[in-house]
Amino acid sequence: xxDMTEAMVRSAVFAAGLSPSEEEIASLVExxxxxxxxxxxxYAVAETRYASPALTFSATPVFxxxxx
Amino acid sequence: xxxxxxQQGTLLPLTVTDAAERLRxxxxxSVALTSALIARADALDPMTGTYVTRFDDHALAxxxxxxxxxxxxxDKGPFQGIPIxxxxxxxxxEGRTTANSLILDPxxxxxxxxxxxxxxxxxxxxxxxxxxxxxxAIGSPDSSKPFATxxxxxxxxxxxxxxxxxxxxxVAAGLIMAGIGTDTGGSIRIPAAWNGVTGLMPTFGxxxxxGCVPLGYSLDHIGPLARSARDCAAMLNIIAGYHPSDxxxxxxxxDDYVGALTGDLSGVRIGIERTNHFPESSDPALRGSFDxxxxxxxxxxxDIVEVTLPLYNEVTTALWVMMSAEALAYHxxxxxxxxxxxxxxxxxxxxxxxxxxxxxxxxxxxVRRVAQQQLAELFSGVDLIVxxxxxxxxxxxxxxxxxxxxxxxxxxxxxxxxxxxxxxxxVPMGFTDDGLxxxxxxxxxxxxxxxxxxxxxxxxxxxxxxxxxxxxLTESAAG
Numbered sequence: 005x006x007d008m009t010e011a012m013v014r015s016a017v018f019a020a021g022l023s024p025s026e027e028e029i030a031s032l033v034e035x036x037x038x039x040x041x042x043x044x045x046x047y048a049v050a051e052t053r054y055a056s057p058a059l060t061f062s063a064t065p066v067f068x069x070x071x072x
Numbered sequence: 073x074x075x076x077x078x079q080q081g082t083l084l085p086l087t088v089t090d091a092a093e094r095l096r097x098x099x100x101x102s103v104a105l106t107s108a109l110i111a112r113a114d115a116l117d118p119m120t121g122t123y124v125t126r127f128d129d130h131a132l133a134x135x136x137x138x139x140x141x142x143x144x145x146x147d148k149g150p151f152q153g154i155p156i157x158x159x160x161x162x163x164x165x166e167g168r169t170t171a172n173s174l175i176l177d178p179x180x181x182x183x184x185x186x187x188x189x190x191x192x193x194x195x196x197x198x199x200x201x202x203x204x205x206x207x208x209a210i211g212s213p214d215s216s217k218p219f220a221t222x223x224x225x226x227x228x229x230x231x232x233x234x235x236x237x238x239x240x241x242x243v244a245a246g247l248i249m250a251g252i253g254t255d256t257g258g259s260i261r262i263p264a265a266w267n268g269v270t271g272l273m274p275t276f277g278x279x280x281x282x283g284c285v286p287l288g289y290s291l292d293h294i295g296p297l298a299r300s301a302r303d304c305a306a307m308l309n310i311i312a313g314y315h316p317s318d319x320x321x322x323x324x325x326x327d328d329y330v331g332a333l334t335g336d337l338s339g340v341r342i343g344i345e346r347t348n349h350f351p352e353s354s355d356p357a358l359r360g361s362f363d364x365x366x367x368x369x370x371x372x373x374x375d376i377v378e379v380t381l382p383l384y385n386e387v388t389t390a391l392w393v394m395m396s397a398e399a400l401a402y403h404x405x406x407x408x409x410x411x412x413x414x415x416x417x418x419x420x421x422x423x424x425x426x427x428x429x430x431x432x433x434x435x436x437x438x439v440r441r442v443a444q445q446q447l448a449e450l451f452s453g454v455d456l457i458v459x460x461x462x463x464x465x466x467x468x469x470x471x472x473x474x475x476x477x478x479x480x481x482x483x484x485x486x487x488x489x490x491x492x493x494x495x496x497x498x499v500p501m502g503f504t505d506d507g508l509x510x511x512x513x514x515x516x517x518x519x520x521x522x523x524x525x526x527x528x529x530x531x532x533x534x535x536x537x538x539x540x541x542x543x544x545l546t547e548s549a550a551g
Contacts (some may be wrong), residue, residue, distance in 0.1 A: 049442060052442050056438070058290070059434075059437050066317065070318070
């Protein structure tokens, strides 16, 4: 693992308030390159240039109780 | 029919449809059926780890009520008097929900239940208990935690898959007739595939997901697992439909899914996807089983063409990014304070959400939108898309513990369909050389579950893979 990747992973997980063990950090660092490469491939999809995300929002709040 | 006949296996395999017919002609009572399944759970659950909580007394009372209703001429439909289980991330009034975790507040959902469970009860189903899940539908068994490790009835050394592990292995081992699972990246279809049963992930929004502990808000689905596609259709008829408590639930009419089962596929155009579904690590029996399954679909009248799913790798990555981020948002405060109380794999999978940015999350959602559009174009030329569900049979418990989601989805082909929101049905299609089930996945256009179920049912009319039983069950029944 390179130092920069390890520093970035440590920073990200601790910033999120998580407290992984050294072994768990090592595992996250080990998998990070593949994870980041996968995320970078998302930005390479040319058709997303003018696409809106598959997220929805309604101005009408939902108050319905699921148990009723 | 006496309870002994069920225990000794004279009616095995018994589908929901079979049982419903026998209940109506007086050959079977719900109390006898429920009692037999309770006895089977006594014998097999210590090995399969199917249940988190059992409701034996409640179930027998519900069964007695179902029998009384039959005697009084009241018929609530095909699930009246049928014993089923509920994955333990949905609230059921009879007992607490754990999500197989030390973390979930015991008061969450206490004494309450959401629309899916309520609809099943109103339809007369007998709820036998809460079924094992991977922790919060994303972890894996952890021997340091006080929950049973679920096992695959076809080989106890293998995983039953997850996260709806108890629903999948419970149907396969005959502890329940059918059950409810949830699917965010494959959690209905993976255990269905690895346990040799049938499972349906409905269209996103077809079934209300309120009353269920969330994993990925934009990805979660609730759906049925059962022995047959026909049984899944009957359960979907009950649980589908709008409810205002789920803002993503579709307010549109519900089809008659059982009525759609014509047994014929004449004129149905089926796209066969091989490009992304046969990695080098595929089981040697996979290709032959898949080709044989496609031949059956052709025999049923389907027109077969080859297709390639658009943006396959990107969509799978988008799923992984969004699921981890959404899960981290839900678990953020608990992870911060109670890290060690979570299962190790839950920690690993959810903490990965911290490694993607907000922009990455939105870009993943943009890829999902583009993929939906491109997939819709593909579906203008075909009616169904068919591929293997998994490249292999069930993997070992150790392999499940060591998996990373990104690698996992290279040999398990479920996540794509969660991310695009289309429905997908999985049905058994054969076995590996060492006797583990292999599975066929059928994806359909949004809200065309009926067509996928029609194809699955027609396939099961000509094959008996879904009726094969693990020796654990047959030996137990014989003994």
